[in-house]
Amino acid sequence: MDSRVSYLLGLKLVRDRLGSTSSFPFNLKFLSTLNLQFKVPVTFFVGENGSGKSTLLEAIASLCRLPVSGGGRNELSASHAPENDSALAKVLRPSFRRQPRDGFFLRAEFAAHFASLLDDRKSDPEFIGNPYARYGGRSLHMQSHGEAFLAILQNRIREGVFLLDEPESALSPQRQLALLILIHELVEKGESQFIIATHSPLLMTYPGAQIINFDRPELSSISLEETSHYQITRGILDDPSRYWNYLLEE
DSSP: OOTTOOSEEEEEEOGGGOOOSSSTTTTOTTGGGOEEEOOSSEEEEEOOTTSSHHHHHHHHHHHTTOOTTSBOGGGTTOOOSSOOOOTGGGGEEEEESSOOSOEEEEEGGGHHHHHHHHHHHHHOTTOOSOTTGGGTSSOGGGSOHHHHHHHHHHHHOSSEEEEEESGGGGOOHHHHHHHHHHHHHHHHTTOEEEEEEOOOTTGGGSTTOEEEEOSSSSOEEEOGGGSHHHHHHHHHHHOHHHHHHHHHHO
16 A cells, blocks of 8 residues: 555445445445555546446545535535435445545536535625635636636645546546646645546546446456556547447447
């Protein structure tokens, strides 16, 4: 295990807390064997839609005292998105080197809700301070989706545990590279840990990252080249016409 893993070292299922396994999220295939170790400061969760990546990320947010609906600790009492609790977190035991003093959970699907929350605070006469101060200085609704994402990432993230759920959904390839540089700069300072659910093979190229595969019943580490994301992307870019012939034959 890398000594630079500053905060969350692992997760285990506590079987005594687990009741029925017939309903979601307790019927997720990986749960029965869950004993996950975070070995390096940057970890990617990869797998098909519905494999449980975001659900586990929500549980980690709860265990790190971050809002399941997204945001930082200032948003723990806010109700800006449908999910405000993680049932899965209740059956997991985290192992920390130390508890993070700060962190942020970036959820692509609830970014608009979060932007509206900041606007509501701006118009609230009882709110003290500038709600945009830590997010680039202006309303996130006044920026494009990608600009708003980068404003959060570049201004809010400094140190702590940072959970990113499909950040590539709003970012061009060039902006994804900017995100990788930001992650690298923060990791090198030794005070940040990133856990990222993604479908982007570009993001997965981060040097030395741990890639956790959710497409098998037991979570396991795989290389970039073993991911379906890499194989499909490389295959279609290497020879688009051949790949399309294959697709149309199917």
